[in-house]
């Protein structure tokens with residue numbers, strides 16, 4: 001039996017990587033004053049049909065449950081967030097700054113950087129229309145990646161504005177019914193042939209290609225970049241109106257993060273979705289919102305690609321795996337005394353390990369070394385004293401067994 005295509009087994013090594021990624025995500029989100037929340041992994045299929053957009057609905061892992069409900073494993077968090085915020089809006093002061101880390105499921109064709117399950121960090125701000133919130137969110141996204149050891153040479157946030165295009169369509173007197181299809185065509189233009197995009201754009205293909213080529217911008221986009229420049233983050237971003245995003249609910253500023261070398265798929269993406277909460281609550285609650293999500297799959301590939309990030313991760317994981325104390329049982333008749341001490345050490349919060357069965361002393365010291373123990377305690381002929389060895393320097397001393405805890409707390 002094997003895992004299903006696109007699903008991963010997380011052995012301890014992969015779990016360490018995942019924990020490292022989650023810890024960085026959590027630390028930076030908290031630094032920005034975001035509160036953690038979580039939604040259910042299964043939702044009514046309707047929630048996604050209402051507004052996520054055709055592409056995501058095609059990718060749903062959906063089924064009819066035993067109560068005849070149409071349900072789907074969540075492909076993304078944003079519709080859940082809109083549902084939850086609409087229901088609990090009165091309980092919180094605005095703006096809400098919420099983050100969440102969870103697993104998502106999309107029935108995608110498995111390929112590099114795309115699986116059928118992945119973990120995402122989502123960060124969203126609810127209840128703020130001011131551009132200051134867009135700037136803050138993009139700064140958070142940049143700092144998330146800086147926390148992994150990436151610099152402006154490694155990644156770029158491509159920023160655009162859907163309003164730039166809707167103004168453009170209005171100016172060209174395009175009827176609003178066509179806007180969604182046109183936006184999707186522009187979104188796909190970097191990945192599809194020019195002919196295919198031209199066919200979808202029809203009479204607008206000339207002016208759209210011209211606009212994409214000329215590197216257009218708007219004063220709103222320039223203001224946003226200025227806001228990031230004031231924070232010293234302008235080198236991490238580029239205006240690129242070719243970014244539109246696949247999801248249907250975005251209304252304003254949108255952005256996607258790519259590696260500078262252009263080797264991987266998007267690391268993260270997000271934007272403003274000022275109408276989604278109103279749409280999902282049938283107009284009963286209306287609130288502006290914006291957010292982004294960063295996936296663990298492409299991020300993991302980029303960490304492995306960039307030496308500084310890879311080294312930071314290796315160090316953090318190695319440090320995290322280290323134990324404090326290893327107990328060497330040199331004389332089996334001391335095992336009961338040793339185990340009593342182990343219990344006390346663990347109760348006091350020290351990460352402590354020992355051999356479960358009789359083992360050669362040299363092998364035990366080797367284990368202490370491999371586990372990164374800072375101190376080894378040897379239970380043998382010296383009893384009622386215990387030989388304590390500082391693993392880094394090799395220094396040894398004899399300590400009365402009932403004074404061990406005090407001595408260890410001085411050392412560690």
Ligand code: HAM
Pocket residue numbers: 075076077078106108113114115116117118120122123124247266267268269270271290291292293294295296297298299
């Ligand atoms: P998204 O662009 O669909 O946005 O996904 C965000 C990130 O999740 C992507 O950039 C990618 O790194 C990762 N990702 C998506 N699908 C897969 C997959 N099949 N395998 C591996 N990684 C994947 C959203 O989901 C929006 N809900 C983000 C958002 C939050 N907008 C506002 N708030």
